[in-house]
Amino acid sequence: MAGAVAGNSNRLTKRSFLLLSAAISLICLSPVKFTAAQDITFFRIGTGSTSGTYYPIGTLIASIISNPPGSRACEDGGSCGVQGLIAAAQTTRGSIDNIRRVMNGSLETGLAQSDIVQAAYSGTGVFKGKKPKSKLRVIANLYPEDVHLIVRRGAGISSIKDLKGKRVSFDLPGSGTRVNAEEILAALGFSGKDIKAVAVNADKAVALMLDDELDAFFFVAGYPVAAVSELARAGKIDLLPLGGDWVKKFVAHHKYYSLSEIPDETYPGIKRVSTLAVSTQWIVNADMDEDLVYEVTRALWHPRNRQLLDHGHVKGKKIRLETALEGVSTPLHPGAERYYREKGLIEK
Numbered sequence: 001m002a003g004a005v006a007g008n009s010n011r012l013t014k015r016s017f018l019l020l021s022a023a024i025s026l027i028c029l030s031p032v033k034f035t036a037a038q039d040i041t042f043f044r045i046g047t048g049s050t051s052g053t054y055y056p057i058g059t060l061i062a063s064i065i066s067n068p069p070g071s072r073a074c075e076d077g078g079s080c081g082v083q084g085l086i087a088a089a090q091t092t093r094g095s096i097d098n099i100r101r102v103m104n105g106s107l108e109t110g111l112a113q114s115d116i117v118q119a120a121y122s123g124t125g126v127f128k129g130k131k132p133k134s135k136l137r138v139i140a141n142l143y144p145e146d147v148h149l150i151v152r153r154g155a156g157i158s159s160i161k162d163l164k165g166k167r168v169s170f171d172l173p174g175s176g177t178r179v180n181a182e183e184i185l186a187a188l189g190f191s192g193k194d195i196k197a198v199a200v201n202a203d204k205a206v207a208l209m210l211d212d213e214l215d216a217f218f219f220v221a222g223y224p225v226a227a228v229s230e231l232a233r234a235g236k237i238d239l240l241p242l243g244g245d246w247v248k249k250f251v252a253h254h255k256y257y258s259l260s261e262i263p264d265e266t267y268p269g270i271k272r273v274s275t276l277a278v279s280t281q282w283i284v285n286a287d288m289d290e291d292l293v294y295e296v297t298r299a300l301w302h303p304r305n306r307q308l309l310d311h312g313h314v315k316g317k318k319i320r321l322e323t324a325l326e327g328v329s330t331p332l333h334p335g336a337e338r339y340y341r342e343k344g345l346i347e348k
Contacts, residue, residue: 039069041292043087046098046110048175050091051202051227052219053315054111057142057280058089060312065299080302082295093201095176096126102285103133109288109296113145113176113220114279114327115256121330126179135286137333139297141326142280143318146260147180148219148228149240149275150205155215160188160240169198169205169217180278181218184242187250202227209236216240220278222315223266232267239267243274251276256327279326284333293335301339321345 045062048054065081072078081087090107092098098110099120112120119125123132151157155166163185171177185195198205198214206227208214219225231237239262251257260277262270284293299305301321309316325332325345332340340346 039084041082041085043085043108043296044090045087046092046101046107047089048092048094048111048221049201049203049227051206051225051230052094053145053221053223053225053313054094054280055089055091056226056313057222057315057319058111060308060316061282061300062087062089063312064302064305064308065296067299074302074304080304081299082292085296085299093172093174095174096120096179097174099133099136099283100174102283103136105285109139109282109284111142111280112283113180114141114281114329115254116176116179117281117283117330118256136330137284137286137288137336138328138330139282139284139293139333139336140300140319140324141328142282143222143315144258144260144277144279145176145220145222146262147184147242147276148221148223148225148262149216149242150209150219150228150231150237151216151240152209152212152214152237153235154212157216157240160242163190163216164194165196166215167196167198167213169200169208169214171205171218172199172201175201176278177218177220180220180276183254184218184250184276187246187253206230210234222280222318223262224314228267232270235269237270239270239273239275241273242276247274247276281328281330283330286331286333288333288335290333290335290338293333294338295335297336297339301343 045058047058066085066087067079067081067083068086069084074080095112095116098107098112099116101107102110116126117136119127120133121136123130156162157166170181200208202219205214205217209231219227251259256278257276261272261274264272309319325340337346
C-alpha cells in the first residue's frame, strides 16, 4: 500500500489512543497498513471547504466506517464499521487537490467529481498534457452535485450574460468548481478579460458577499450548501438559472454533465432553478490494501448504516447501493469490485 507504515509501533497504549483520538481532527497522521493484528488504523478522507457538501458527507462516511477498539459490537447496536478503523474527514481545496493527494499518499481516500476523476485517469481535460493517473481507482459513486451560480442582489445580474465586467469567483485552483465554471463560461463565449475573476474558496466568497465586495460565485456541490443557506437567510443572494438551448448543447458535448434543478425553498426565499449536475465519487489509490478497501466498502453499505445515511445529511439519502456504479468509467479498486461482485452488481 503506497505510503503505508507497518509495524508494531502502531500498537497503542490506552492512554496514547485517547490522546490521539482527541487530536485526530487537528493533526495529520500517517496512514497505517491494514492487518488483522493491528489495534488501530487511521484513515483520512479528503473533502473540501467546511462550507460545502464534501466536508459533512466525508464526516458522515467517516463515522459510518469507523469502529475504534472498545466499540460495542454491530449486532448489539454498536458500530458496524471496520474493526479498529478510525476515519476522519480532512478539509482540502477539493477534487483536483484530493486526486493529487490520494495519488501521492498524503491521503488514504478522497471525494471528487466524476468528470475530474475521469480526466485525471485518462490525462484529458484539465489534466491534458499531464501523465495519466493510471493508479486512480473508485470505491463508489455517491450522489449528484449541482452547479450553483450565486449572485448578489443589487449587483444587476439577471442572466448569465450580465456577469460581464462583474467580480466573480471560480473558487481556488485545484477545485472541481473552478473547472466547471471555466467550461460553462467558455461555452457561452466568455474570455478571461470579460470577467473580474476572484480566486477564493466558498468560505471567503461568503464573507465578500456579505460585505458587498463580490458580485457572484460558482459553487458545485450537493444541495443544500451551508454557504448558500447562510447568504439566503441574510437576503443577500439569488440563484441564477442555467437553462435554455445552450445548456442542452453543452450537455450533449460534455456527457459527464446532466440536466438538474434545485427545488423550491431549498434555500430560504429562493424558488426552483434549473441547473447542471455532475456526481461525487469516492476515490482511492490502486495500491491501497485490498482487504481494507473491501471492508470499508462493506461497512458503507451495511444495512444497519442505512439510517445514518438517511438522517445524517440531505444528500445521504442519495447514497445508495443500487446507484454505486452509475457513471463510474474509471476502474474500481479490486477490494470494492470484490464486494460488488458478491452482491451481484457485477457479473462474475
